[in-house]
Amino acid sequence: MSFVKFENVDLAYAPGGALAIEDVSLDVREGEFVAVVGPSGCGKSTLMKLISGLRMPSGGYVYVDGRQVGGPLKIVGMAFQNANLLPWRTTLDNVMLPLEIVEPYRSTLKKERSRYEAEARQLLARVGLAGFEDKFPWELSGGMQQRASICRALIHQPRLLMLDEPFGALDAFTREELWCMLRDLWQLQPFTVILVTHDLREAVFLADTVYVMSKRPGRILVRREIELPRPRDLDVTYTDAFAGYVHELREHIGRVRAT
Amino acid sequence: MQPNLVKAAPWLVVAAMFLLWELICLGFDIPEFLLPAPSAVWKVGVEQFEPIMMHATQTFLTTLAGFAIAVVVGLLIGMAVGSSPLLYRAMYPLLVGFNSIPKVAFVPVLVVWFGIGTVPAILTAFLISFFPVVVNVATGLATLEPELEDVLRSLGASRLDILGKVGLPRAMPYFFASLKVAITLAFVGSVIAETVASNLGIGYLMMSASSSMNMPLVFAGLIVIGVMGVVMYELFALVEKRMTGWAHRNPNGAA
Numbered sequence: 027m028s029f030v031k032f033e034n035v036d037l038a039y040a041p042g043g044a045l046a047i048e049d050v051s052l053d054v055r056e057g058e059f060v061a062v063v064g065p066s067g068c069g070k071s072t073l074m075k076l077i078s079g080l081r082m083p084s085g086g087y088v089y090v091d092g093r094q095v096g097g098p099l100k101i102v103g104m105a106f107q108n109a110n111l112l113p114w115r116t117t118l119d120n121v122m123l124p125l126e127i128v129e130p131y132r133s134t135l136k137k138e139r140s141r142y143e144a145e146a147r148q149l150l151a152r153v154g155l156a157g158f159e160d161k162f163p164w165e166l167s168g169g170m171q172q173r174a175s176i177c178r179a180l181i182h183q184p185r186l187l188m189l190d191e192p193f194g195a196l197d198a199f200t201r202e203e204l205w206c207m208l209r210d211l212w213q214l215q216p217f218t219v220i221l222v223t224h225d226l227r228e229a230v231f232l233a234d235t236v237y238v239m240s241k242r243p244g245r246i247l248v249r250r251e252i253e254l255p256r257p258r259d260l261d262v263t264y265t266d267a268f269a270g271y272v273h274e275l276r277e278h279i280g281r282v283r284a285t
Numbered sequence: 286m287q288p289n290l291v292k293a294a295p296w297l298v299v300a301a302m303f304l305l306w307e308l309i310c311l312g313f314d315i316p317e318f319l320l321p322a323p324s325a326v327w328k329v330g331v332e333q334f335e336p337i338m339m340h341a342t343q344t345f346l347t348t349l350a351g352f353a354i355a356v357v358v359g360l361l362i363g364m365a366v367g368s369s370p371l372l373y374r375a376m377y378p379l380l381v382g383f384n385s386i387p388k389v390a391f392v393p394v395l396v397v398w399f400g401i402g403t404v405p406a407i408l409t410a411f412l413i414s415f416f417p418v419v420v421n422v423a424t425g426l427a428t429l430e431p432e433l434e435d436v437l438r439s440l441g442a443s444r445l446d447i448l449g450k451v452g453l454p455r456a457m458p459y460f461f462a463s464l465k466v467a468i469t470l471a472f473v474g475s476v477i478a479e480t481v482a483s484n485l486g487i488g489y490l491m492m493s494a495s496s497s498m499n500m501p502l503v504f505a506g507l508i509v510i511g512v513m514g515v516v517m518y519e520l521f522a523l524v525e526k527r528m529t530g531w532a533h534r535n536p537n538g539a540a
């Protein structure tokens with residue numbers, strides 16, 4: 027039983043216009059960690075919009091949790107390359123924003139505020155932001171902002187986490203730190219993840235399955251399962267098996283770009 | 286640079302200007318009915334303190350009334366225009382066109398509708414000052430990051446949620462910035478209307494003083510308007526700083 031299912035999905039932003047993605051079919055299990063890679067402009071962000079119901083397919087079907095997607099889903103959390111935190115809210119209040127919108131939290135927030143706040147603080151502590159809860163976003167570094175942004179995406183315990191190049195703007199060290207943070211969060215309490223990235227090492231390190239997309243109009247070219255044992259440590263990135271996966275994916279991407 | 290100097294600089298400039306003015310009047314022996322010296326203006330100001338204050342109060346209250354209407358109407362139109370791309374497209378040419386008409390041209394129309402007095406002055410102050418509020422609020426709302434909107438919509442947020450949680454707070458710095466501009470424009474509007482269509486207010490006072498060649502009184506009126514404008518501008522600048530410290534990345538002023 028698949029959790030996210032695409033059946034021959036096409037999408038054109040303008041009706042009758044050029045397709046942004048074409049004939050995409052995929053299956054994601056509940057709890058699976060999926061990474062999507064592909065050249066710039068191939069429709070990775072578009073794929074995310076289709077899954078979260080922000081866009082309707084021009085052709086084909088999108089199912090999430092067994093139901094056809096007909097509008098914005100409420101069981102997803104999202105984070106992007108820009109942390110997009112609200113500068114007038116403290117880090118804690120930023121993280122708690124979804125609770126002001128999603129039921130059942132929304133209607134119980136007044137009564138249960140202290141409990142939810144404790145949960146938010148706990149989540150922030152887990153990603154290494156203890157002590158920064160009451161700081162404003164502009165007082166945090168880029169990496170810290172991104173951690174907070176991921177907390178905001180997870181606070182309402184979504185079953186589906188969607189990340190669109192969340193670590194793209196960070197330096198290599200911070201990026202690896204955040205890989206481990208994400209891995210730990212996911213291992214502690216599995217949810218389904220769809221991660222868009224340009225970084226093949228990131229994809230191989232984190233994902234169960236990597237999809238490679240073609241140039242526009244985006245199609246799925248390759249589906250590759252990553253059979254590295256879990257839990258994975260950063261040391262795994264120096265193994266031959268790891269390098270093998272990265273090389274293989276790089277070849278696919280190279281072929282895409284050459285055509 | 287010395288902080289004391291920075292603080293004193295505006296006062297020094299004003300003092301220097303008055304001094305220079307006085308010296309020019311003295312040195313070139315300029316007749317008072319052309320350009321009165323600051324000392325003459327001061328003298329009239331002291332002599333006629335009470336009538337000046339009475340007219341100033343009238344102008345002040347008129348301006349505030351027009352400004353208040355402008356803020357409410359400007360906020361409403363700005364919110365409507367800024368949160369709907371359709372309304373934005375539909376209304377903008379009309380608003381811009383309206384804004385390019387000199388508001389003094391409306392005064393005769395307002396006089397026909399409401400007669401001579403306070404009402405045309407309030408309405409002129411309103412008409413001249415609501416546009417910057419509309420533009421700024423609409424801009425603040427319309428420049429919402431699409432990704433942030435996606436985050437919220439994917440949580441099932443309604444348009445009203447998005448407006449309340451993100452749109453309006455985000456538009457606040459723009460809104461408060463527009464208040465500074467709007468209050469000074471409101472003074473322009475009410476004084477213009479008073480000069481043509483009222484028998485009260487600083488505008489009227491200056492008009493009647495100039496027809497009797499009492500130039501020191503005209504200049505006293507000008508200075509009073511200027512002072513009221515600066516005071517209100519500074520007041521709203523302070524409010525802006527207080528309310529939207531986050532936008533200036535100033536940890537001390539954070540709301």
Ligand SMILES: Nc1ncnc2c1ncn2[C@@H]1O[C@H](COP(=O)(O)OP(=O)(O)OP(=O)(O)O)[C@@H](O)[C@H]1O
Pocket residue numbers: 039040046065066067068069070071072073242
């Ligand atoms: N709102 C939109 N309206 C019209 N066309 C769009 C829109 N968003 C994206 N597109 C087009 O759809 C195609 C896919 O865009 P998308 O943003 O999904 O690419 P991407 O794979 O995420 O690229 P990148 O890696 O650079 O982020 C692009 O050619 C783009 O021009």
Ligand SMILES: [Mg+2]
Pocket residue numbers: 070071072190
């Ligand atoms: Mg993208």
